[in-house]
Amino acid sequence: MERVPSSATGRPGRTRPSPRSRLRRLFGAGALVSATALLLSGLVAGTAQAADVNNAQNPGFESGLSGWTCSNGSGEAVGSPVHAGSAALKASPSASDTGQCVQTVKVKPNATYTLGAYVQGSYVYLGASGTGTTDVSTWTPGTSGFSQLKTTFTTGANTTSVQVYLHGWYGQPAYYADDVSVLGPDGGGGGGTTPSVPGAPGGLKAGAAAATSVPLSWNPVTNATSYNVYRDGAKVQSVTGASATVTGLTSGTTYSFQVTAVNAAGESPKSAAVSATTTSGGNPGGGGSVPKHAVTGYWQNFDNGATVQTLAQVPAQYDIIAVAFADATTTPGAVSFTLDSAGLKGYTVDQFKADIKAKQAAGKKVVISIGGQNGTVSVADGASATNFADSVYALMRTYGFDGVDIDLENGVNSTYMSQALRSLSAKAGSSLVLTMAPQTIDMQSTSAEYFKTALNVKDILTVVNMQYYNSGSMLGCDGKVYSQGSVDFLTALACIQLQGGLAPSQVGLGLPASTRAAGGGYVAPTVVNNALDCLAKGTNCGSFKPSTTYPALRGAMTWSTNWDATAGNAWSNAVGPHVHALP
Secondary structure (H helix, E strand, C coil): CCCCCCCCCCCCCCCCCCCCCCCCCCCCCCHHHHHHHHHHHCCCCCCCCCCCEECCCCCCCCCCCCCCEEHHHCEEEECCCCCCCCCEEEECCECCECCCEEEEEECCCCCEEEEEEEEECCCEEEEEECCCCCCEEEEECCCCCCEEEEEEEECCCCCCEEEEEEECCCCCCCEEEEEEEEEECCCCCCCEECCCCCCCCCCCEECCCCCCCEEEECCCCCCCCEEEEEECCEEEEEECCCEEEECCCCCCCEEEEEEEEEECCEECCCCCCEEEECCCCCCCCCCCCCCCCEEEEEEECCCCCCCCCCHHHCCCCCCEEEEEEEEECCCCCCEECCCCCCCCCCCCHHHHHHHHHHHHHCCCEEEEEECCCCCCCCCCCHHHHHHHHHHHHHHHHHHCCCEEEECCCCCCCHHHHHHHHHHHHHHHCCCCEEEECCEHHHHCCCCCHHHHHHHHCHHHCCEEEEECCCCCCEECCCCCEECCCCHHHHHHHHHHHHHCCCCHHHEEEEEECCHHHCCCCCCCHHHHHHHHHHHHHCCCCCCCCCCCCCCCCCEEEEECHHHHHHCCCHHHHHHHHHHHCCC
16 A cells, blocks of 8 residues: 655654654655545545445444454554444554554445545545555545545456555554445445435524634534534534534634534535624734744753753743643643753752743743653543643643643644633633644644644744754645755745744744754754745745745744753854844
8 A cells, every 4th residue: 555654753852752754755756646636535525326335344343343453453442532333443553553454345346436434643544455456545644533534446357355444654643433434336245224415404503703713503413423514615623513613713704604414425515604703802823922033942851961951041042931841641631740850950949930930030931841752642622621721721820831832743633722722821811822843744734733723723822833853855835845954945834834824923943953953954043044034034045935025923943942052052142133133
């Protein structure tokens, strides 16, 4: 089967799960077209014929793994989350295994079948091999809740069975799958008849709109297993219940909403439309008194060979200091923080708190970063979203942090992470500083979960400092492929965020402070400054030049203040004054 390579590894100096380079082969000759076709095929919903049956056995995993074989014991049937019924597949990839689960499905020769499954997780693949003609597969880079993958295949003249498979990707978190369907002529394998396509939902209503969100509700449809929500004709959510809240909206704007009902047979027509207008007064972004142009630096709460610092020793060029990292706890979604006094040469909690206050008195912001070796935090439902918000707010009150940095490299669920951040914002108020540090792969498309999260919380978001390092080659906003370590890589990828809905003040360039701070992608501070000039002023560009300038660009970020200190603070001494002098 075709595998789409993975992207970036995490930052050296800390251990964390992280995708491999996913796109190197994807951008090989002709592969981009193939990958695009795969993505498109996964979005096409076919309609089952009246005589078609679902030839898959145990399609909803209600009988455990009966009929399925999973590599290296990677699969199990679980009771939550599920798309429908009481069970679903959970399969856990490893560093050397994709967590593939396979079923042999009986089919008729010279027949066309529609293959589908509802999946949840990062980099989930669905395919069929041994078709006797052209084997097929489709995939998704990430889903918020269950969403359907679907493709079609035709069997050969002598084909009586095919291998249907699901798998994730190396080193990625567990994925979930449910309601697998192989719709077509009965192959004699014992599959059942497929349900009919559900009717359009009725009774769609909009509740009281807020500045950036609108609650919706509708009447349940009897044979529906999920619902799709559309905003101005574009699908924005998939939910299992008869209600949803659409977030990430612009204040003082009128929107039109519709919903559809979905089951294994397909998607219903859209419901009658309902309009709602968001209230005025939404903030353009969070962050309180963060400077117009700001420098962010990560401060290490551990000794990994870089210079050990107290917060007081972090240079004044840094406007936002991200304390790395909070730790996951046994409570889903919750985090904690413990100062590594022993590793930091006796730095005490009282000194740490006093240094935070001193930095704040000097006009700086100090946030707690969520990520790292012990920070694999999963916010995947309402309860974990509440736990996340409550625990982060508790840390803010205990230590005096100004906000939070989302630096999770093991995937995010945009629905529930957005919910968690909004809950935190409601507790902390308008002064909350909210930063993010996604990998390059996470910001290639507005459909990616990280990008969706940023857009969902745009009105409270301070800055996204994407990591332009430890990355494979990536697409720029002009559709061309760029390699890390160049001014074009920085500007052409930043352009995606700037054109994708983030305000210029919410975009920063994240780079390593020295060659020792990253496995790849280091550029000299002069290159960082050239990229800032190109984006903000249209000068010092490489071969790529944006179609417009972004003088409100927020600035730059580095990993880390400790590695910067190891190199004599060369990065902050060069980039800091340049950022602060931007127009």
